[in-house]
Amino acid sequence: MSENLDDMYREIILDHYKAPRGKKPLDDKNVTSDGHNPSCGDELKMELKVDSKNNIADVHVNCKGCAISVASGSMLAEFIKGKSLEEVKKISEQIKKMLKGEESNITEDIGDLDSLKGVRQFPVRIKCALLAWVTLIEGVDKFEHGSKPDSFTVSTEDTD
Amino acid sequence: MNTETTNKDFVFDIQKIKSDYPILQREIRGHKLVYLDSGASTQKPIEVINAHEEFFKTINSNIHRGLHTLAEESTNAYEKTRTHIAKFIGGVKTSEVIFTAGTTESINLVAYTWGEANISEGDEIVLTDMEHHANLVPWVMLAQRKNAVIKRIPITDDGRLDLTDIDKIITEKTKLVAVTHMSNVLGTLNPVKQLAEIAHKNGALILADGAQAVPHMPVDLLDLDVDFYAFSSHKMLGPTGVGVLFGKENILDKMPPFNMGGEMISEVSFDRITWAELPHKFEAGTPNIAGVVTFDAALTYLDEIGMDNVHTYETKLTAYTIDKLLQIDGLKIQGPNNAINRGGAVSFTDKDLHPHDISTYLDSKGIAIRAGHHCAQTLMKRMGTIATARASLYIYNDESDIDALFDALIAMRKYFGHE
Numbered sequence: 180m181s182e183n184l185d186d187m188y189r190e191i192i193l194d195h196y197k198a199p200r201g202k203k204p205l206d207d208k209n210v211t212s213d214g215h216n217p218s219c220g221d222e223l224k225m226e227l228k229v230d231s232k233n234n235i236a237d238v239h240v241n242c243k244g245c246a247i248s249v250a251s252g253s254m255l256a257e258f259i260k261g262k263s264l265e266e267v268k269k270i271s272e273q274i275k276k277m278l279k280g281e282e283s284n285i286t287e288d289i290g291d292l293d294s295l296k297g298v299r300q301f302p303v304r305i306k307c308a309l310l311a312w313v314t315l316i317e318g319v320d321k322f323e324h325g326s327k328p329d330s331f332t333v334s335t336e337d338t339d
Numbered sequence: 340m341n342t343e344t345t346n347k348d349f350v351f352d353i354q355k356i357k358s359d360y361p362i363l364q365r366e367i368r369g370h371k372l373v374y375l376d377s378g379a380s381t382q383k384p385i386e387v388i389n390a391h392e393e394f395f396k397t398i399n400s401n402i403h404r405g406l407h408t409l410a411e412e413s414t415n416a417y418e419k420t421r422t423h424i425a426k427f428i429g430g431v432k433t434s435e436v437i438f439t440a441g442t443t444e445s446i447n448l449v450a451y452t453w454g455e456a457n458i459s460e461g462d463e464i465v466l467t468d469m470e471h472h473a474n475l476v477p478w479v480m481l482a483q484r485k486n487a488v489i490k491r492i493p494i495t496d497d498g499r500l501d502l503t504d505i506d507k508i509i510t511e512k513t514k515l516v517a518v519t520h521m522s523n524v525l526g527t528l529n530p531v532k533q534l535a536e537i538a539h540k541n542g543a544l545i546l547a548d549g550a551q552a553v554p555h556m557p558v559d560l561l562d563l564d565v566d567f568y569a570f571s572s573h574k575m576l577g578p579t580g581v582g583v584l585f586g587k588e589n590i591l592d593k594m595p596p597f598n599m600g601g602e603m604i605s606e607v608s609f610d611r612i613t614w615a616e617l618p619h620k621f622e623a624g625t626p627n628i629a630g631v632v633t634f635d636a637a638l639t640y641l642d643e644i645g646m647d648n649v650h651t652y653e654t655k656l657t658a659y660t661i662d663k664l665l666q667i668d669g670l671k672i673q674g675p676n677n678a679i680n681r682g683g684a685v686s687f688t689d690k691d692l693h694p695h696d697i698s699t700y701l702d703s704k705g706i707a708i709r710a711g712h713h714c715a716q717t718l719m720k721r722m723g724t725i726a727t728a729r730a731s732l733y734i735y736n737d738e739s740d741i742d743a744l745f746d747a748l749i750a751m752r753k754y755f756g757h758e
Contacts (some may be wrong), residue, residue: 220725
């Protein structure tokens with residue numbers, strides 16, 4: 180198998196794709212956010228339960244899309260649970276930078292998320308990996324600044 | 340059928356043909372390239388590549404203006420392609436062959452000139468449910484500007500036009516029928532001649548999008564009796580940036596020009612401007628001269644094979660492709676499941692895998708296909724999918740390419756854990 184392909188579809192990514200985390204919808208949620216990449220058709224629905232200390236108590240991600248978008252959403256669900264909103268905002272921006280190949284200052288151990296780096300070798304697929312993170316940033320923003328009257332769907336394709 | 344597109348003596352030697360295309364020697368990610376994306380753009384034989392180089396080395400200059408030798412030679416070469424095309428599509432008049440930047444511009448030209456002048460409030464424009472955005476967006480926008488009505492010919496579940504209610508769809512209110520000759524997604528070959536008859540019976544005009552048809556089969560526009568026909572050079576071995584609009588002379592004559600500027604005028608003063616004769620009325624400015632001249636080499640290459648032979652060969656290979664793909668569990672062909680009245684654009688979906696994963700996987704094996712909505716979002720919706728993977732064939736493909744695709748698709752399902 181080509182090394183390039185295995186760089187992108189690392190075993191960890193395939194593992195998340197085959198058994199996505201955060202699959203169970205939340206009974207008790209206070210944030211919902213939807214993402215959509217029209218040209219791929221990827222659709223991602225996210226639910227968050229933010230507790231009184233502004234920590235993410237629980238998260239649900241349902242992504243209908245390619246292996247990369249599903250795996251990225253699954254890793255996100257696993258990673259952000261228990262983290263504070265501040266931490267989540269910071270790491271989301273760093274992951275975005277990492278995926279886009281920009282300089283990022285990730286000092287902490289990001290575990291499985293590190294495997295998303297391989298996507299950079301397939302530039303057209305970067306937006307697939309970004310979808311969950313952009314949807315998260317939008318969700319957190321809505322939580323902190325109030326929901327806009329016309330809740331809109333975010334996309335990672337506008338920035339291409 | 341005119342003799343230009345028929346060559347009974349040609350012996351189809353696929354290895355010889357493959358050797359004409361330098362790019363097919365390329366390695367992609369450690370594998371020899373298997374190019375199955377000709378529906379998007381075809382590769383170029385060495386004859387075409389050389390013709391392009393030769394133009395710049397020997398006769399490069401502007402056309403229809405200068406009085407020097409180079410200008411004369413380049414003008415002649417440019418007009419030679421026009422004459423060649425007129426023969427290639429059934430023996431139409433050279434005044435009916437307009438050079439554009441591509442199929443999209445050809446259709447927009449009609450929408451912005453004939454459409455603006457002839458479509459009024461309440462008029463109906465008939466499209467089909469399998470149109471490429473190039474033959475959909477210009478008409479939807481025109482209808483919005485004019486308060487006209489868009490009607491659609493539906494398709495069956497196996498991707499054929501459903502003509503059951505055609506008498507209710509094309510009526511005396513219809514001003515234009517705009518239909519693809521061959522679907523870029525489904526591969527379906529549509530009954531353009533029959534639709535032209537129905538359109539004309541109702542006093543409407545018909546435009547056919549031939550981008551996927553002209554490269555793959557003999558096309559006789561006099562027989563089809565269409566009013567407008569559009570296609571592109573780059574989907575038939577020629578360079579990008581060159582397209583053709585055919586229009587019947589009596590209709591083109593009455594149409595206002597599209598782009599305004601040099602070359603398309605006869606006399607100009609500040610009070611009064613008269614238009615040039617056809618086809619120059621529609622060719623303002625300096626065109627893609629090198630592209631048009633090079634296109635002639637592509638047409639000559641296809642003549643040598645013969646479009647009948649191209650069509651026969653591709654139909655056989657399409658049947659082989661469909662047969663192989665149907666053997667793979669979880670795979671569904673989106674479009675006709677047989678090679679009857681169908682071209683070599685074969686779309687498929689996998690019940691477990693996204694087309695983009697399919698495309699990336701195949702790319703890792705050196706196999707180039709297209710994945711996405713293929714500029715046909717309304718068709719995707721009709722088929723109940725967001726995107727498909729598409730393998731599209733041309734004369735330089737053979738069974739070994741399809742076998743490589745087949746093996747890779749089997750391995751892919753295993754790789755992603757869907758055995």
